[in-house]
Amino acid sequence: MTATLAPAPVGPRAGRPAARRAPVRRTAGRLVPMLPAVALLALFMLGPVVWSFYGSFTNAALTGPNAANPEWVGLDNYVALLGDPDFPKALWLTVLFVVASAVVGQNVAGLGLAMLMRSALKPVRTVVSTLVVTAWVLPEIVAAFAAYAFFHADGTLNSLLAGVGITGPDWLFQHPMLAVILANVWRGTAFSMMVYSAAIAEVPPEITEAATVDGANAAQRLVWVTIPTIRRSISTNLMLTTLQTLSVFTLIYVMTGGGPGTDSSTLPILAYQEAFKFAQVGYGTAIATVMLVIGAVFSVVYIRSLKPEVD
């Protein structure tokens, strides 16, 4: 580690000739305050990631002999993963969940709300944005209960439908993915709305007004002026909502438990169930590793887009 630190020019006193000749010890001394954070991150963030890769090559179990002394099984878990019909299904459901609820649902709803708020009456704006944000601020499990009650066969949605003479289906059993996707849009839209509200406020009004003078209607202004101007916020927000949605567990677990069967088991649910319900820790770890890799790929793309802010 020290090798990389060697010739460290120093912020406040940089430029002084004496500082140029690599006072390694001083740099090391300056890094001392970072030790607690580095230790925590190494033990509890890096540790599990490394352990995840290692564990996915063993037959670790919750109980029995394999719990104490897991054996190295090579790629067996991954081979099993490919042969298991539940895995491609979970992968597909995860993609569906992320694309429908985050990429499309939350982003479109968030952008739409942010645009509408601009031309709305102040009391309407205040009340609606408070409601939207409340759904987001609530602890996830409480939000999950609320969504459960809403979509339950005897819940609010069906009694509303009954009010107009439609017998609603049992959403949580017949359309579990639709229910959890809508619930996640309901819960997560606030974040996108806040990001887009802030971004739209930065769009120079001159450009919009110039477009209007040139005869652009509202839709054309949105497509040709607003969206190109806030594209950076859009890409940031897309990545963040994608990453957040990728790891949604509680909402789905409370609403449907991943069921019926595995009909709403996204990857986090599948990993949990394989590891703790069926005691196949090694297999669950392999699923976790796949998710970590997917998350890592998205993170790298996201970080590349943020590069200027670190540099």
Added chain:
Amino acid sequence: MARTTPAPALAPEVAAVPPARRRRDAPSVAAPGPRAARALSNVVLVVVGLCFLLPLGWIVLASLDASATLTVRFPDELTLANFTAVMTPEQTWVPLANAFVLSAGTGLITVVASVLAAYPLSRYRMRFNKPFLYAVLFGTCLPITAMMVPVYSLFVRLSLLDSLAGTTFFMAATSLPMAIWMTKNFMDSVPISLEEAAWTDGASAMTTLRTIVLPLMRPGIAVVFIFVFIQAWGNFFVPFVLLLTPEKQPAAVSIFAFFGQYGSVAYGQLAAYSMLYALPAVGLYVLVSRLSGGSFALAGAVKG
């Protein structure tokens, strides 16, 4: 530029932001058919608001309803019986106390570690900074849910399973990347010139951190603490996996156990318990959005 009056109390994030170009008297040329468009967007917003209200309203109304069902409806008579029924030590107070210990501990550890880590990152230009910040940013993005299975086996190995301290430290570690990022941004905005004066007088870096930087960034630290606290308070999955004995479990887990046992009969109590558990998070959010004057703390900080 005529901005309309600033934010109302509860939802400053949005309200503070929009009408940059709205003018009091002369309607903007950018709004053709302004009255119709406005009416339409108000109507749409009211409908959307209702969609958001219905699930939320269920929690509030059911908690006050002696014979609550899963449908949102006004109670025949208002009662606090649901609250009194769940407000027993083992049902509510112990789990809430556990949640408080867990969240406050997580917040405290995170703030201390991230202030210490942010100081060198903010004050010295070192080769170490850039890779470290990239790693931190990367850690911010990692799906923690994906890690829970390996974390479980790691905790078994380290004999940390079912330990409140172990869980607290783990939750602190997972919130550290975001906290370091936020703390560094807050610290960057404290001018360095004051410290340079103190350095010249012979003060050490840690002394200036304690006596000069920290007092100046108190609101920022409060924001980071509350942010981490809210996250830990609402976290269900981590304590659900890592804490096994009911006496140690925080409210998020015990409320789920309650849901599993009585959820199908005592909806009113479930809703009442949910209210009690959710209120601190909502209250703290209002506090933090006041402290930071808008969405910066929770949404904006993410953008760096």
